[in-house]
Amino acid sequence: MTEISPKQRKPDPCSFVIFGATGDLAHRLVIPALYNLAAADLLPDKFCVVGIARKGMSNDALRDSLMKGLREFATRPVDDAIAQRLLECVTCIAADPRDPASFDRMRKQLEELEAKRVTGGNRLFYLATPPDAFAPIARELGRTGLLKQDTSAWRRLVVEKPFGTDLASAKALNSELLKIVDEHQIYRIDHYLGKETVQNILVLRFANGMFEPIWNRNHIDHVQITVDEKLGVGHRGSFYDATGALRDMVPNHLFQLLSLVAMEPPIRFDAHSVRSEKADVLAAIQTQSEAEALHNSVRGRYEGGKIGDTKIEDYRKTEDVKPDSTTETYAALKLTIDNWRWASVPFYLRTGKALGIKRTEVAIKFKQAPFAMFRDTPVDRLSQNYLVISIEPTEGITLQFNTKVPGPTISIDGVEMKFRYKDYFKAEPSTGYETLIYDCMIGDNILFQRADSVEAGWQAVQPFLDAWKKAGAKGLERYKAGSEGPDGAEELLKRDGRSWRELG
Ligand code: BG6
Numbered sequence: 242m243t244e245i246s247p248k249q250r251k252p253d254p255c256s257f258v259i260f261g262a263t264g265d266l267a268h269r270l271v272i273p274a275l276y277n278l279a280a281a282d283l284l285p286d287k288f289c290v291v292g293i294a295r296k297g298m299s300n301d302a303l304r305d306s307l308m309k310g311l312r313e314f315a316t317r318p319v320d321d322a323i324a325q326r327l328l329e330c331v332t333c334i335a336a337d338p339r340d341p342a343s344f345d346r347m348r349k350q351l352e353e354l355e356a357k358r359v360t361g362g363n364r365l366f367y368l369a370t371p372p373d374a375f376a377p378i379a380r381e382l383g384r385t386g387l388l389k390q391d392t393s394a395w396r397r398l399v400v401e402k403p404f405g406t407d408l409a410s411a412k413a414l415n416s417e418l419l420k421i422v423d424e425h426q427i428y429r430i431d432h433y434l435g436k437e438t439v440q441n442i443l444v445l446r447f448a449n450g451m452f453e454p455i456w457n458r459n460h461i462d463h464v465q466i467t468v469d470e471k472l473g474v475g476h477r478g479s480f481y482d483a484t485g486a487l488r489d490m491v492p493n494h495l496f497q498l499l500s501l502v503a504m505e506p507p508i509r510f511d512a513h514s515v516r517s518e519k520a521d522v523l524a525a526i527q528t529q530s531e532a533e534a535l536h537n538s539v540r541g542r543y544e545g546g547k548i549g550d551t552k553i554e555d556y557r558k559t560e561d562v563k564p565d566s567t568t569e570t571y572a573a574l575k576l577t578i579d580n581w582r583w584a585s586v587p588f589y590l591r592t593g594k595a596l597g598i599k600r601t602e603v604a605i606k607f608k609q610a611p612f613a614m615f616r617d618t619p620v621d622r623l624s625q626n627y628l629v630i631s632i633e634p635t636e637g638i639t640l641q642f643n644t645k646v647p648g649p650t651i652s653i654d655g656v657e658m659k660f661r662y663k664d665y666f667k668a669e670p671s672t673g674y675e676t677l678i679y680d681c682m683i684g685d686n687i688l689f690q691r692a693d694s695v696e697a698g699w700q701a702v703q704p705f706l707d708a709w710k711k712a713g714a715k716g717l718e719r720y721k722a723g724s725e726g727p728d729g730a731e732e733l734l735k736r737d738g739r740s741w742r743e744l745g
Contacts, residue, residue: 261369395684402431498603
C-alpha cells in the first residue's frame, strides 16, 4: 500500500499490456487511472501501453475510443496535453487465445515495440477481460514465454475479479496460474483495497495504541458489515443472474473489510506479513454445515419499486435475467471466527441491490456498560457504543457514546464524535485504481489477494452457496426496490437480541 504523492519514485520502465482493451473496464477505470497517474507524473519515463483486442484495430481507432472513454469517465478535467502524451503510448495488437499463432505474432510485435520504447523488457499483463478468458490467456502467455521472469526484467500478471465462482473453480484457477508464474508475480485485484477508507482500517487499528487493548471478545459485542447499494442490476443481467449477491460481493469485498477489521497485528508492514494475517483470519471463519448456513443466512430478491423518483423494475423482468430466476439480489449472513480474539463474537454481513440507501460501513458494537448506575436511565435505554468506519458515501470514522444532557438532573443521551476525511484532507478525486495500478508497477503486492486468502474466502461461503442452491426458491424472500431489504435480515439479529445499526 503506497501513498501516492508527487515525491514518490517513478516505476521502472515497462510495458503495460491490457487484454480487453476495447472493453468497459479499460475505458471506465484503467485508462482514467493511468491518466491520473500521468497527471501526478507517476508513470515510468519509458513506457508503452499495449491494447490487446481479439480482432485487432488500428492504433488510431483504439486511441480515439480510449480518449472518448477518458472524457466520459475522467475524475478531473482532462488536460489535452497529458491525455495526448498518454494515448501516444498506446499501440493496438491483435491476439486471441483461441488462435495460438496470434500470441506468437504478438510476442514479436511486443518485443519490437519494447526495443523501440526502451522499456527494458519489464512487462505487466492486465487481464481486464471476462473471467472465462483468464486461464486461456495466461496459458498462451506462459507458452510463448512472455511471462517468464529473469534477473534483468520483471513480468507480472494482474487478474481482475471475479476470481472463480466457488471454491473448486478458484482452486483450479490458482493452480493453473501457479503453473505459469510464481505467486509474487500475480496481482489479484479487489477494488475495495483501492479505497482510502478501507486502507485506513489498518492505520486506525495499528497506528493507534488505544484501540488494540479493547479490540477483542472482552469488549466487542459484535461487528456489522454493510454494503447496501441503490443501483439495480441494470444491463448486467446475464452476469448477475449467474452470480448473485453472495458471490458478487461477499468472498471478495465484504471479506476484505472483515479481514482488515479482524486480523491479528502483522509483525511487519510488508506484503508477506499483512497477507498472511489476512489469510489466517479468513481461514478461521467457522465452516458451517449446510443446515447451519441456512439458519444463519437470509437471501432476498427485489421486486419493482421506486428509489427517489427512479422507477426500478422487478429483478425478474430485467434484460437477460431468467423469468423464473432464483438468484438472490440481497444476502445477509452471520459468521463466527474461531480464534482467541473473536470466539463467540458474531460478524453480521449484509449486502444488496436496489435498496433505499447507498451505504458501505463497518460498525463495531462495544459491550454495554454492565449495570444501571443512573436511576432514571436503565442500561438498555443507554445509547449503543458503536465505532463506525464509513466508506460510502461519506468517508470517515464516528464514535457513538453516551453523555450527560446539561441540566440539574442526570439525564443521558447518545452523541457522536465524527471525523470526516474531507474536513482534514484535500485529495484529488480518483478512480480508486491509481494506487492499485501504481503498486503493480512498483511491485508492491500488499493490496492484492494471495491464493490462500481467495480460497479461504470461498471456503467460508461455500456452504451458503450449496445450501441455497439446494433450497432453490424456498426461503428466498422478496423485498421492494427502495426498501431496507427483506424482513428476515432484521430477524437474523433480533433472535440474538440485537439489531442492525440504523443507516438513515
Ligand atoms: C463490483 C460488483 O465488484 O462491486 C458490483 O460486481 C458492485 O455488483 C460493485 O456494484 C460495488 O462497488 P462499490 O465500489 O460501488 O461499492
